[in-house]
Amino acid sequence: MKILSVVGARPQFIKLAPVAAELTAQGHEHVIVHTGQHYDANMSDVFFQDLQIPAPDVHLGVGSGSHGKQTGAMLAQMDDVFLEHQPDWVLVYGDTNSTVAGALSAVKLHLPLAHLEAGLRSFNRRMPEEHNRVLTDHAADLCLAPTQVAVEHLAAEGLDKRTVLVGDVMTDVCLMVAAQASPPASVPDGDFALATIHRAENTDDPVRLRAVIDGLATLPLPVVLTAHPRLVAKAAEHGIELSRGSISVIDPLDYPSMVGAVRRASAVVTDSGGLQKEAFLLRTPCTTVRTETEWVETIDLGWNALALDLADLPRLVTRPQPRDTSATPYGDGHAAQATVKALTESRSSSPER
Ligand code: UD1
Numbered sequence: 001m002k003i004l005s006v007v008g009a010r011p012q013f014i015k016l017a018p019v020a021a022e023l024t025a026q027g028h029e030h031v032i033v034h035t036g037q038h039y040d041a042n043m044s045d046v047f048f049q050d051l052q053i054p055a056p057d058v059h060l061g062v063g064s065g066s067h068g069k070q071t072g073a074m075l076a077q078m079d080d081v082f083l084e085h086q087p088d089w090v091l092v093y094g095d096t097n098s099t100v101a102g103a104l105s106a107v108k109l110h111l112p113l114a115h116l117e118a119g120l121r122s123f124n125r126r127m128p129e130e131h132n133r134v135l136t137d138h139a140a141d142l143c144l145a146p147t148q149v150a151v152e153h154l155a156a157e158g159l160d161k162r163t164v165l166v167g168d169v170m171t172d173v174c175l176m177v178a179a180q181a182s183p184p185a186s187v188p189d190g191d192f193a194l195a196t197i198h199r200a201e202n203t204d205d206p207v208r209l210r211a212v213i214d215g216l217a218t219l220p221l222p223v224v225l226t227a228h229p230r231l232v233a234k235a236a237e238h239g240i241e242l243s244r245g246s247i248s249v250i251d252p253l254d255y256p257s258m259v260g261a262v263r264r265a266s267a268v269v270t271d272s273g274g275l276q277k278e279a280f281l282l283r284t285p286c287t288t289v290r291t292e293t294e295w296v297e298t299i300d301l302g303w304n305a306l307a308l309d310l311a312d313l314p315r316l317v318t319r320p321q322p323r324d325t326s327a328t329p330y331g332d333g334h335a336a337q338a339t340v341k342a343l344t345e346s347r348s349s350s351p352e353r
Contacts (some may be wrong), residue, residue, distance in 0.1 A: 001028045001347060004087035008035030008062075008074070008098030011274045012253060013047035014094045015116060018172040018336035020053050026340055030054075031085050034100040035062040041230060046254040051173065067097060074101035082109050089114050090344055092136060095129035103136040107186060114191075114343060116169065118143035119150030119159075120273075120294040129308045142346045144339055146170075147329055149296060165347070166338035167331025170274055173334045174259060174281050181260035186250045191221050193317055194265035194284075195247075198228035202271050202289060206238035212289055215270065215310040218243025219317055223269070224261070225249050267317045269307075277330055278302050287316040293309060297329035 003023055006018050016032070021028040025033050034056035038044045048055060058081050062073040074097070082090065082105055083150050092099045092107035093116045106113040115136050122130050134157075137143055143159055145151045146168035154163045187194070195216055197203065213235070216223050223246045223350035243249045254262060259278065262268055268279040268286040276295045279286035286304040302322035307313050331338075 001344060002031070002087045003028060003090070003091050003343065004033060004036065004076075004082065004086070005091045005093070005099060006033045006102030007038055007093060008037030009094075009096040010038050010047065010252075011094040011272075012055065012096065012098065014051065014173055014274065015169050017051035017053050018169050018176075019091070019116070019339055022336040022340045023349070024054075028340070029089060031058070032056045033058045033078075033102070034060065034065055035101065037070065037074075037096060037098045039063055040252075042252050043229065045187050050254050050256055067162075071097045071101045074098060074107055078102065078105035079109065082106065082111055087349055089109060089142075091116060091343070092140075093117060095120065095133040095136070097112065097128070097132065099136050100132040103139045107139045107248065112142070112347070113140045114142040114144060114346075115140040116144045116166075117146050117150075117340060119145040119147075119152075119154040119163065121150075121153045122292050122294050124292055126201065142180050142342065144342055146305055146331070147297065150170065163348070164338075164342040166210040166342055167335030168277065169179065169335040169339065170277055171281060171330040172333045172336050173255070174278050177256050178282060179258045181256045181263065183260040183264040184253060185256040186253075187224050187261050187264060191223055191266045193219060193223045193267040193269050194261050195223050195269040196228060196272050196275060197225070197289060198230045199271040199290065200230075203230055203234040206240065209234060209238060210240050211310050213240055213242060213244075213247070215289075215307075215313040217247050218270075219246045219314055221246065221266065222320070223247045224262075224265075226258070228252060269313070269317055273279070280304065283324070284345045285319065285322060288315075294316050297327070299342075301325050301327055301329070305313050323340075 060077045091114045093101040118137050143163045144166045225247050227249050263282045271289045280298045280303045289307050305316045
């Protein structure tokens with residue numbers, strides 16, 4: 001079987017790692033296409049190195065731009081790549097512009113399309129990620145769902161016959177890396193909150209961004225803010241100082257350092273999807289700076305709380321440790337195996353295209 005994976009943004013490299021390893025272990029041919037959506041070395045290259053992902057076979061080098069320009073630049077190049085490689089499956093990951101571009105290209109060329117991390121919904125249509133997910137799920141021949149809740153969302157949209165529950169590949173990577181990870185020198189020895197902010201809904205409106213940074217700056221413990229390039233760019237554009245009050249800014253961390261830092265932190269404050277789950281897996285209480293989350297299991301189990309009102313941040317971030325749990329809503333660390341099995345079995349029962 002020949003699989004062509006399309007990736008482009010940081011969380012997709014993490015998801016790609018266990019899938020690439022499993023495809024190779026099972027002797028399948030794997031072509032990796034990197035769109036170039038993320039291009040800084042610390043947003044891209046370090047993940048390939050640390051997670052031992054083979055170098056991309058094709059790099060589209062699209063870089064940054066408005067949604068239409070960025071997605072369009074990917075689309076313009078993808079046809080030739082897909083036609084040259086003629087894969088049995090195009091595999092797209094998550095919910096970024098790289099995901100939807102890969103999906104559109106595949107369906108237009110009648111190539112079988114599989115979506116890993118299908119069925120997540122925030123039900124917030126203002127999020128670019130929500131459009132990307134819904135469009136990709138409905139284009140896909142195979143929806144690879146990470147959780148039972150995702151399976152139910154797909155069923156509610158009439159996609160149950162194309163859906164397979166495989167678990168969450170981020171659990172595979174997180175548990176594997178956690179065994180050896182240690183915190184980086186850039187985090188303090190005592191109590192601290194590890195923070196990341198990058199979502200468009202928190203960064204693009206200057207009033208909102210200032211309020212979020214003010215909230216972090218006044219927390220009653222040191223806050224280590226790993227600054228995503230979007231945050232740095234938007235803060236500079238709006239004249240908002242990031243390094244003040246409780247906040248120390250550090251560069252984005254490589255994956256093993258991030259896992260080590262999450263485990264060492266007393267609290268995580270974030271608007272990232274992946275980090276909410278990593279905090280849960282590593283049992284660090286998380287506070288999510290959003291009005292909703294796709295990862296509702298983390299809330300139900302008490303390990304995550306939504307900061308619906310920024311005034312609640314100090315209370316939420318210093319809340320007592322939640323009750324421990326043995327629940328495994330994100331699988332047992334074997335989602336990549338289940339993914340490759342689903343691809344193999346669905347291919348032999350031949351999708352419609
Ligand atoms: C993208 C995804 C988001 C995901 C995030 C993970 C979409 C719509 N959003 O958001 O779902 O959670 O990746 O990080 O696809 N930049 C750099 N260097 C880089 C990459 C970005 O400087 O290597 C800067 C540029 O100023 C760019 C901005 O960050 O304009 C935003 O990057 P972009 O790829 O458009 O979206 P993200 O915010 O990273």
